[in-house]
Amino acid sequence: MSFLAITRATLGKDIRLEWRSKDAINAMLFFSLLVVVIFSFAFDPTAEDSRRIAGGLVWVAFLFAAIVALNQTWAREVRNQVLDAYRVSPAPANPLFLAKAIGNFLFVSVLEALMTPLFIAFYKLRALGPGWELLPIAVLGTWALVVNGTFFAAISLRTRSREIMLPALLFPLSIPALLGMVNATTAVLTGEGVLRFWIALLVAYDVVFTTACLLLFRTVLEAE
Amino acid sequence: MKRGFPILAMVTGLLLSLALYEALIAAPTEKTMGDVQRIFYYHVPSAWTAFLLFLINFVASVVYLIRRDSKSDIVALVSAEVGVVFCTVVLITGPIWARPVWGIWWTWDLRLTLTLVLWLIYVSYLILRRFSTSSQTPLLAAVLAIFGALDVPLVYFSIWFFRTQHPSPVIGGGGSLDPRMAHVLLLNWVAFLSLAWLVCSTRYRLEVAQREVDEAEAVESLLEGSR
Numbered sequence: 001m002s003f004l005a006i007t008r009a010t011l012g013k014d015i016r017l018e019w020r021s022k023d024a025i026n027a028m029l030f031f032s033l034l035v036v037v038i039f040s041f042a043f044d045p046t047a048e049d050s051r052r053i054a055g056g057l058v059w060v061a062f063l064f065a066a067i068v069a070l071n072q073t074w075a076r077e078v079r080n081q082v083l084d085a086y087r088v089s090p091a092p093a094n095p096l097f098l099a100k101a102i103g104n105f106l107f108v109s110v111l112e113a114l115m116t117p118l119f120i121a122f123y124k125l126r127a128l129g130p131g132w133e134l135l136p137i138a139v140l141g142t143w144a145l146v147v148n149g150t151f152f153a154a155i156s157l158r159t160r161s162r163e164i165m166l167p168a169l170l171f172p173l174s175i176p177a178l179l180g181m182v183n184a185t186t187a188v189l190t191g192e193g194v195l196r197f198w199i200a201l202l203v204a205y206d207v208v209f210t211t212a213c214l215l216l217f218r219t220v221l222e223a224e
Numbered sequence: 225m226k227r228g229f230p231i232l233a234m235v236t237g238l239l240l241s242l243a244l245y246e247a248l249i250a251a252p253t254e255k256t257m258g259d260v261q262r263i264f265y266y267h268v269p270s271a272w273t274a275f276l277l278f279l280i281n282f283v284a285s286v287v288y289l290i291r292r293d294s295k296s297d298i299v300a301l302v303s304a305e306v307g308v309v310f311c312t313v314v315l316i317t318g319p320i321w322a323r324p325v326w327g328i329w330w331t332w333d334l335r336l337t338l339t340l341v342l343w344l345i346y347v348s349y350l351i352l353r354r355f356s357t358s359s360q361t362p363l364l365a366a367v368l369a370i371f372g373a374l375d376v377p378l379v380y381f382s383i384w385f386f387r388t389q390h391p392s393p394v395i396g397g398g399g400s401l402d403p404r405m406a407h408v409l410l411l412n413w414v415a416f417l418s419l420a421w422l423v424c425s426t427r428y429r430l431e432v433a434q435r436e437v438d439e440a441e442a443v444e445s446l447l448e449g450s451r
Contacts, residue, residue, distance in 0.1 A: 148371070155368065158358035168351055172344035173371055176378040179386055197385050205378055212374055216367050219289070223360035 003095050010099035017076070018107065024069040028111045032065040036115070040122050050123040055185030058119055059178060062112060063145060067167055069107045070149040073100050074157050083221070093218040101143075101150040101213075108142050128191030137188070140202040141181035147206065148173060151213045154220050177205045229426070236422045239415035243408075251408040263321045264405075269413040270313040271339065273420050277307030278342060281349075285369035288362060294435065297362035300369060301353065302427045304346050306420055311343045337383045338376075345372040 001009070018024055039057050043049075077083045086096060119125065127134070149170055156165035180202040187193035247265035254261035284300035287293075318336060319329040330336065349372065353365050401409070 155352070155364050158360075158364060159352065159355040160357055161355065165352070165355055169348050169368065172341065172348050173375050175341055175344075176375065176382040179382040183386065194385075201378065201382055201385075208374055208378065209371070212371060216370070219363060220367060223358055223363045 006095035014103040028065040035061040097217040129188040144177035236418040243415035267317040269416040274310035277303040282373040285366035
């Protein structure tokens with residue numbers, strides 16, 4: 001099978017499973033809803049304040065929620081020895097990784113699309129800058145979280161208490177990405193600040209780590 | 225290496241006491257900061273030592289991924305452990321120095337933040353090594369070390385830009401350093417490097433011995449099982 005065919009097959013299987021069970025998306029939705037509600041009690045912001053802090057709140061909520069989906073990424077494959085089978089098969093490792101990363105990207109994107117209206121309503125947000133620029137920021141930021149998250153979920157499979165290990169490995173490395181997403185979002189919402197630098201930073205982060213993940217995934221997959 | 229230990233320990237002890245004397249008594253007192261500034265002779269050499277050890281960790285991790293030998297893995301482990309210790313010293317002495325001089329314990333300035341993020345990355349590296357149940361922990365750890373190294377320039381640029389948008393407190397240094405102070409600083413660094421070398425080589429031998437013991441135990445339980 002070709003690279004694309006394997007990616008498509010794995011991705012299709014994951015989406016079908018998620019569509020029928022809705023495990024990850026339901027857990028993420030409820031979790032981020034809780035985060036939104038708790039944040040709004042914790043801060044009780046006025047419209048002017050909320051514009052400045054909303055970028056941070058939104059992304060922290062998405063980051064925590066994404067962990068839920070990321071932790072589930074490989075668990076199913078381990079349970080049924082799919083990873084062992086994959087190691088034995090002649091299929092290259094990267095299509096598997098790409099399919100998983102794209103799958104997580106789609107799940108987290110759906111979450112973001114559903115949660116953003118709620119955020120806007122709860123925090124009375126109105127962008128002072130060009131609002132459409134939030135879209136590329138969301139795409140780049142989500143990919144930044146998801147690509148490393150999928151990779152480190154594969155590493156944390158081989159540890160004790162893996163649910164805690166994933167954030168412990170992922171968060172320190174994600175600091176530049178988080179700075180990029182939060183500041184770019186805040187720049188759009190407040191209409192001040194330099195948007196272009198943060199987008200460039202996110203692009204650099206995505207390129208560097210996507211490359212690194214693709215180069216090193218086979219090593220991680222084959223490690224027992 | 226075993227016989228070298230007493231000599232190295234003695235040299236380190238001598239260097240550290242000489243450096244202590246130089247830093248606390250012989251070095252000139254700084255004009256505006258006063259005696260507090262002497263923490264500089266511990267703070268800066270610790271930082272340099274920690275960064276050097278992290279660099280060694282990165283190189284050893286790359287070598288491990290290429291050659292897969294346990295020697296470079298142990299070097300990576302040991303340099304990360306000792307590097308985290310020195311980095312912790314930096315993060316503790318920094319606020320002690322900052323409080324009387326800047327009037328604050330902490331500021332999200334470029335160098336401070338970068339050091340903190342480095343510390344976080346390497347602590348997560350050590351946690352991974354501790355919590356891993358894989359038989360190929362060194363491999364996973366080496367991969368994480370490479371990701372950490374790739375992250376450093378990105379962290380640097382993001383914080384550099386983040387900070388230049390905000391007012392930052394006056395940072396000490398920046399001007400020229402008195403040659404006598406530079407001399408004491410270098411002496412302290414040499415002493416710290418010697419200490420780091422001593423600790424690392426001891427820890428290296430310990431780890432080698434530990435692995436031999438583990439291996440022997442594994443073989444023994446195998447033999448017992450087959451009986």
